[in-house]
Amino acid sequence: MSHYLFILIGAVLVNNVVLVRILGLCPFMGVSKKLETAYGMGAATTFVLTLGTGASWIIDRYLLVPFDLVYLRIIAFIVTIAAFVQLTEMVIQKTSPVLHQTLGIYLPLITTNCAVLGVPLLALGAKYDFVESLLFGAGSSIGFSLALILFAGIRERIEGADVPTYFKGTAIALVTGGLMSLAFMGFAGLDKY
Amino acid sequence: MMLAALAVMALGAVILGAALGYASIKFKVEGDPLVEKIESLLPQTQCGQCGYPGCRPYAEAISKGEAEINLCPPGGAEGVRKLADLLGREAKPLEAEEKPKQVAVIDENTCIGCTLCIQACPVDAIVGAAKQLHTVVGPLCTGCELCLPPCPVECIAMATIPETVDNWKWKYPVVEVRKAA
Amino acid sequence: MLQLFKFKGGVKPATNKTQSVTLPIAVAPLPSRLAVPLHQSIGGTPRPIVQPGDKVLKGQKIGEADGWISSAVHAPTSGTVIEVGLYPAAHPSGLTAPSVVIEPDGEDRWIERQPVDYKSLEPETVRELLREAGVVGLGGAVFPSHAKTQASKSVPMEELVINGAECEPYITCDDLLMRERAEEVVRGAGIFRDLLKPKRVLIGIEDNKPEAITAMTAAVKALGSEFAEFQVVPVPTRYPAGGAKQLIRVLTGKEVPSSKRSTDMGVQCFNVATAYTAWRAVAHGEPVISRLVTLTGNVGEPRNWEVLIGTPMGELLHIAGPKADTDGIIMGGPMMGFLVPDPKAPVVKATNCLIAHSPALFPPKPPEMPCIRCGSCAQACPHELQPFEMYWFSRAKNFGKTQEYALFDCIECGCCAFVCPSRIPLVQYFRFAKSEIWSREREKKAADSAKSRFEFKQLREERDKAEKAEKLAKAAAAQAAKAAAAAAGAANAPAEAVTVPADDAEAAKKAAIAAALERARAQRAQAEPRNTEQLTPEQQAQIDEIEARRAQAGATAAVEPPETGKNS
Numbered sequence: 005m006s007h008y009l010f011i012l013i014g015a016v017l018v019n020n021v022v023l024v025r026i027l028g029l030c031p032f033m034g035v036s037k038k039l040e041t042a043y044g045m046g047a048a049t050t051f052v053l054t055l056g057t058g059a060s061w062i063i064d065r066y067l068l069v070p071f072d073l074v075y076l077r078i079i080a081f082i083v084t085i086a087a088f089v090q091l092t093e094m095v096i097q098k099t100s101p102v103l104h105q106t107l108g109i110y111l112p113l114i115t116t117n118c119a120v121l122g123v124p125l126l127a128l129g130a131k132y133d134f135v136e137s138l139l140f141g142a143g144s145s146i147g148f149s150l151a152l153i154l155f156a157g158i159r160e161r162i163e164g165a166d167v168p169t170y171f172k173g174t175a176i177a178l179v180t181g182g183l184m185s186l187a188f189m190g191f192a193g194l195d196k197y
Numbered sequence: 198m199m200l201a202a203l204a205v206m207a208l209g210a211v212i213l214g215a216a217l218g219y220a221s222i223k224f225k226v227e228g229d230p231l232v233e234k235i236e237s238l239l240p241q242t243q244c245g246q247c248g249y250p251g252c253r254p255y256a257e258a259i260s261k262g263e264a265e266i267n268l269c270p271p272g273g274a275e276g277v278r279k280l281a282d283l284l285g286r287e288a289k290p291l292e293a294e295e296k297p298k299q300v301a302v303i304d305e306n307t308c309i310g311c312t313l314c315i316q317a318c319p320v321d322a323i324v325g326a327a328k329q330l331h332t333v334v335g336p337l338c339t340g341c342e343l344c345l346p347p348c349p350v351e352c353i354a355m356a357t358i359p360e361t362v363d364n365w366k367w368k369y370p371v372v373e374v375r376k377a378a
Numbered sequence: 379m380l381q382l383f384k385f386k387g388g389v390k391p392a393t394n395k396t397q398s399v400t401l402p403i404a405v406a407p408l409p410s411r412l413a414v415p416l417h418q419s420i421g422g423t424p425r426p427i428v429q430p431g432d433k434v435l436k437g438q439k440i441g442e443a444d445g446w447i448s449s450a451v452h453a454p455t456s457g458t459v460i461e462v463g464l465y466p467a468a469h470p471s472g473l474t475a476p477s478v479v480i481e482p483d484g485e486d487r488w489i490e491r492q493p494v495d496y497k498s499l500e501p502e503t504v505r506e507l508l509r510e511a512g513v514v515g516l517g518g519a520v521f522p523s524h525a526k527t528q529a530s531k532s533v534p535m536e537e538l539v540i541n542g543a544e545c546e547p548y549i550t551c552d553d554l555l556m557r558e559r560a561e562e563v564v565r566g567a568g569i570f571r572d573l574l575k576p577k578r579v580l581i582g583i584e585d586n587k588p589e590a591i592t593a594m595t596a597a598v599k600a601l602g603s604e605f606a607e608f609q610v611v612p613v614p615t616r617y618p619a620g621g622a623k624q625l626i627r628v629l630t631g632k633e634v635p636s637s638k639r640s641t642d643m644g645v646q647c648f649n650v651a652t653a654y655t656a657w658r659a660v661a662h663g664e665p666v667i668s669r670l671v672t673l674t675g676n677v678g679e680p681r682n683w684e685v686l687i688g689t690p691m692g693e694l695l696h697i698a699g700p701k702a703d704t705d706g707i708i709m710g711g712p713m714m715g716f717l718v719p720d721p722k723a724p725v726v727k728a729t730n731c732l733i734a735h736s737p738a739l740f741p742p743k744p745p746e747m748p749c750i751r752c753g754s755c756a757q758a759c760p761h762e763l764q765p766f767e768m769y770w771f772s773r774a775k776n777f778g779k780t781q782e783y784a785l786f787d788c789i790e791c792g793c794c795a796f797v798c799p800s801r802i803p804l805v806q807y808f809r810f811a812k813s814e815i816w817s818r819e820r821e822k823k824a825a826d827s828a829k830s831r832f833e834f835k836q837l838r839e840e841r842d843k844a845e846k847a848e849k850l851a852k853a854a855a856a857q858a859a860k861a862a863a864a865a866a867g868a869a870n871a872p873a874e875a876v877t878v879p880a881d882d883a884e885a886a887k888k889a890a891i892a893a894a895l896e897r898a899r900a901q902r903a904q905a906e907p908r909n910t911e912q913l914t915p916e917q918q919a920q921i922d923e924i925e926a927r928r929a930q931a932g933a934t935a936a937v938e939p940p941e942t943g944k945n946s
Contacts, residue, residue: 041285063209071201080209087213094224101231105260106285164774166748241825243832251832320831339828362417364820365471366813370806 008139011132015143018195021119022151023181023188028119032152033177035110042156044103045110046149048092052114053123053148056085057141060124061134081124082115089115119148155184231260238279240271243319244341251319259284267291271340299355300338301345303331307352314344314353380580380611383631385624387760388616389793391547391713393586398550398672398680403558405684406671406697408482412454412688413465413724414440415477419514420521421447426478432459435489437665440478443509449522450512454667454686457482468691468709468726472719480688491663501527501573504660511659512666512727517541517620517649518710520728523656526648527573529641536644537630538576540567540653542583542590543613543620546711549731551670552650554682556583556590559654560597564605566653569660571607574646578607580629581650584619585612617713618791622647624760636787651730671725673698675708675733685725692721695732706735713792747800755794755804761787765794765804772811777818780811788812861889 021027028049035045060081068074093111097104104111114120123144127137158180167176236256247268249255258264259280266280267289274291281288303314303323310328322338325331333353344353358364417423424441428434434453441451457480467475496504508524515521529535540563544552556563564581571579581598583591591612598608613619613628623634625647632643640646651669658664667687671694674680678699685694691707708715709729717735725732755765763784771779788808795804 035285037285038282067205067209071205072198073202073205076202076206080206083206083209083213087217090217091220094220098224102234102283105231106283108285161770164770164776236829239825240821241828241832243828252829319835320828321835322831336824337827337831339824360471360473362467362469362471362473362475364817365469365473366817367470367806367809369810370803 008136011136011139012143013194015140016147016150017188017191020147020151020188020191021123021144022148023185024191025119025122026185027122028117028148029181030113031110031117032148032155032181033174035107036152036156036159036177038106039153039156039160041103041106042149042152044096044100045107046145046152048096048107048111049114049117049120049148049152050142050145052085052088052092053120053145054138054141056081056088056120057124057127057144058134058138059084059088061127061132061137064124064128065134077125077128078121081121085120086115119144151184151188155181158184232256234283235259235280238272238276238283239269240276240339242271242339242341244271244339244343246270246341265289270294270296297357299340299342299357300335301333301340301342301353302356303333304352304354305330305332307350309350309352311349313347313349317344317347319343380609380629381631382611382613383628385619385627385760386762387758387793388618388624389758389796390615391617391796393615394548394674395550395553395586398548398674398682399553399589401679401681403554403670403682403684406686406689406694408455408484408486409686409689409693410482411460411690412457412480412482412686413477413690413722414451414454414480414688415465415467415475415724415726416441416451417475418451418512418520418687418727419449420519421445421449421525423476424448424451426462426476428453428459428462428478430459430461433457434459434480435487437489437491437663437667439510439665443522446509447522447525448509449514449524450510450665451478451687452512452665452667453478453480454688455480455482456485456487466720466723468718468723468729470716470719472723477688477724493661493663496569496660497572504569504573508656508659510665511655513652513656513659514666514727515649516651516655516666516669516727516730517622518714518728518730520726523570523648523652526641526646527570529574529646530639530644533642533644535574535576535641535646536578537626537646538567538571538574538579539622539626539629539645539647540570540579540581540650541620541622541625541647542581542587542594542650543625544587545584545615545617545620546713546731547617548674548733549672549711550674551672551682551730553587553590555654555670556587556650557593560590560593561601562657563650563654564594564597564601564608565661566655566657567608567648567650568605569656570646570648570653576607576644576646578609579605581608581610582613582619582625582629583610584615586615617793618760618789621760621789621791623789636784666727669725669727669729671729672731673734674731676701676704676736676739677734685729687727688724690722690724691718691729691732694725695721695734698734700734701736703736703738704734705737708733708735708740712740713796714790743803744801746802749800749802752799754797754799758793758797760791760793761789763788765808768811769802769804769807772807775811775814777811777815780808781815785811785815865889 019025022029022032031045031049035041063080063084064077068076068080089112092114093104096107096111123141127140130140132140159177162176162180171179232253236253239252239256241252243251245251247255247264249258249264255264255269259266266284266286267277269276270291277291278288280286308330310325310330312325312327312331314331315323315325319341320337320339322334323331323344324334340355342355345355416426422444424443426440427442428440434440435456436453438453439450440453443450459478460481461479463476464474465477465479467473469475494507505524505527508527509522513523515523542552542556544550567579567581581594583594585591591610595610598605598610611629613625618624619628622640626640626645627633630645632645634640634643655666659666668684669687670682671685672680672682673695677695678701681698683694683697691709695707707718707721709718709732710716711731712733715731715733749766749769751766753766756763759765767783768780768785768788771777771783785808790805790808792805795802798804
């Protein structure tokens with residue numbers, strides 16, 4: 005059982021998609037201006053990523069491999085993910101129109117978020133079974149949300165800080181992101197125990 | 198081989214399409230709750246300076262993405278910033294010039310009591326009757342200037358609201374910060 | 379001995395109180411002119427009830443309280459009203475406020491005073507009396523006192539706290555009041571006691587005022603069994619022990635939560651000076667027209683004076699002999715007071731102290747440095763707030779966040795700014811944020827009311843339109859019916875009319891319209907000028923003459939221009 009835990013913790017902290025694998029930077033920089041938006045985006049991505057990883061595994065195992073169509077992986081996964089994104093968009097528009105408006109273009113762009121495609125592919129590469137894939141997807145998306153929310157919290161404070169003029173805006177955000185990335189590298193020390 | 202690939206993709210497309218079609222019926226959005234939120238940020242002067250007949254039509258236009266968020270002069274730069282925050286759009290400088298808050302004042306010596314301004318006032322802030330002197334109820338006036346054009350004798354002027362002890366605001370502390378060496 | 383509690387935080391600034399306690403209270407001379415602001419309490423602005431030229435007597439009401447949370451204002455001396463209008467206010471903005479300006483006649487003649495035995499009156503009558511006498515919280519908040527004498531319905535009153543802590547540096551007016559007029563203070567507290575009916579009355583006095591403690595204890599003892607539940611309690615000297623919530627905490631151990639009033643916890647708090655004025659108002663019929671003011675700071679003779687409300691501050695400070703380098707007046711203490719922009723501003727009910735400001739006494743603050751988040755301010759805050767967080771968001775103008783950090787629980791005591799190693803004027807940031815939030819709320823309220831009025835107007839217009847349309851339709855139908863009946867009568871063919879009523883009605887309507895058109899045409903024809911035909915020969919001659927002249931003028935006009943061109 006413990007290896008499930010390792011997969012989860014590994015995906016959340018040690019191999020954090022955003023800060024260690026450097027995937028999915030587009031929403032990480034784009035929707036981290038406000039904490040509330042970050043929560044919404046984190047939740048939406050978690051939903052899409054977890055289900056997308058599971059669905060991709062099923063499609064790969066029962067459709068692509070038997071028919072020897074592995075070369076269609078990327079296109080098949082993208083189509084599946086796009087469907088999930090559409091579904092999420094509808095649900096969000098229904099439940100929280102303001103969040104829908106604030107996420108704006110980033111919501112449909114989850115489709116092209118490299119983390120969302122990268123995680124299923126990484127899961128296949130690691131030869132995970134279905135449960136492990138799901139856990140890996142969930143862990144990665146929790147890691148993504150964690151990084152996004154932490155970053156949004158910091159950025160809200162930066163808003164009030166005396167940032168030198170030339171560093172204002174995206175520049176200081178990138179520097180902050182880099183520092184956070186360095187900090188997360190420290191979790192690599194976890195696998196010694 | 199080719200056929201298998203086509204069949205698999207087509208099958209996937211049909212299943213996903215059906216699921217999405219069902220979802221779009223199930224999660225159909227009725228009305229637009231966003232309009233309410235936008236409208237609550239607008240100053241409700243109903244002045245039409247944005248080019249829309251009132252604050253609600255402007256809010257509707259914004260929510261549809263037809264209008265920019267910087268068309269409301271009474272809201273000022275502050276209003277633009279709030280809209281930008283709500284909608285996650287970039288705050289833009291105001292289209293028109295920002296004016297201090299004003300109220301309309303009727304020159305009682307010139308007024309002929311034609312009631313045209315009363316009809317023009319969107320918030321019923323002018324009182325009077327035909328051939329009677331009209332006057333503006335100051336606290337209710339939004340400063341929309343809609344009563345200026347209809348007046349045949351041009352007896353309405355806009356007056357800036359004076360600062361009093363009640364509406365005076367503490368200023369942002371301007372303290373010299375020690376310069377870095 | 380009562381067990382005391384501690385409030386968190388607080389600071390110990392140099393008290394600077396000894397300078398002004400050596401001399402007894404003296405009565406300030408009558409100033410040349412008195413300007414009494416109408417708005418001297420929290421709540422509604424009183425309406426002026428005098429006009430320029432009116433003669434007023436000392437203690438005569440000049441401003442009628444407006445609403446329940448409001449308090450009347452009175453003429454401080456006898457004389458003539460010379461102006462009712464805007465006058466510089468005792469306010470940090472230096473703006474003007476509605477005031478009544480009185481020129482004293484020097485006679486200082488009282489109106490007829492009516493002392494009452496309040497114990498024989500209904501509590502409601504006593505409250506009304508306090509409101510009419512202008513009794514407000516003289517500690518500085520100037521909240522109308524009558525509105526504070528109502529116990530919570532659900533919570534029984536346990537303690538009444540009488541605040542004689544006077545924690546702010548320099549100020550000694552309450553100290554002197556308790557030393558010299560202890561009995562009246564205790565009797566005044568007795569009025570509040572009888573209105574609120576608490577189990578005990580605690581008079582809290584900071585332990586750096588031993589004379590006041592002795593005097594008050596003696597007064598309570600001398601008044602005997604009627605004041606048996608009164609207890610004078612020395613409290614440790616620590617700023618701001620005189621804050622209402624802090625003193626309640628120290629004396630009773632109760633903490634008043636941010637959203638509640640102290641009466642919800644069974645406690646109420648009054649200042650000693652308020653108790654004194656309440657007694658004067660009830661037992662002597664004297665409204666609040668004067669108060670004790672400490673004149674201190676950069677002056678030759680620091681002392682407490684009994685000053686008429688409305689005395690110009692500059693003139694008042696003069697009697698204390700300000701030194702040559704005095705460059706301003708601080709109203710209130712050095713922690714919470716403000717520099718008065720205009721020395722013409724009058725003493726008001728909130729003016730407990732005037733400090734002559736000099737650069738030597740109050741050196742200018744060194745420049746502000748960045749916040750290093752040391753947390754000293756959070757440790758010093760007596761309300762257990764986090765000033766560094768509030769500062770961060772006030773500075774960034776993120777007002778929503780400042781409210782999340784409970785900005786409105788800040789009492790602006792200045793402890794945070796006092797301890798800040800970066801010398802950040804934190805209170806100024808908080809005041810800025812508060813007034814911004816208030817102004818936004820005002821705007822929001824105005825927008826909401828404008829919206830509802832706009833919607834109502836639209837509704838009304840729709841309704842009017844609908845009603846008009848209905849009326850028109852009704853009128854048309856009635857006319858059509860009449861026409862139809864007439865037509866039917868004329869044709870002598872009722873059967874036909876019955877069988878084809880629709881057609882007939884249509885025809886009748888058409889007929890009516892045609893008739894109306896005909897009428898209109900006739901009217902137009904009548905209105906047309908009819909003087910071009912059937913002219914008398916003389917008229918014709920006149921017209922010809924005019925025509926001829928016109929033609930001539932046209933010809934000359936056509937010739938003239940080149941000539942004028944040459945001339946010029």
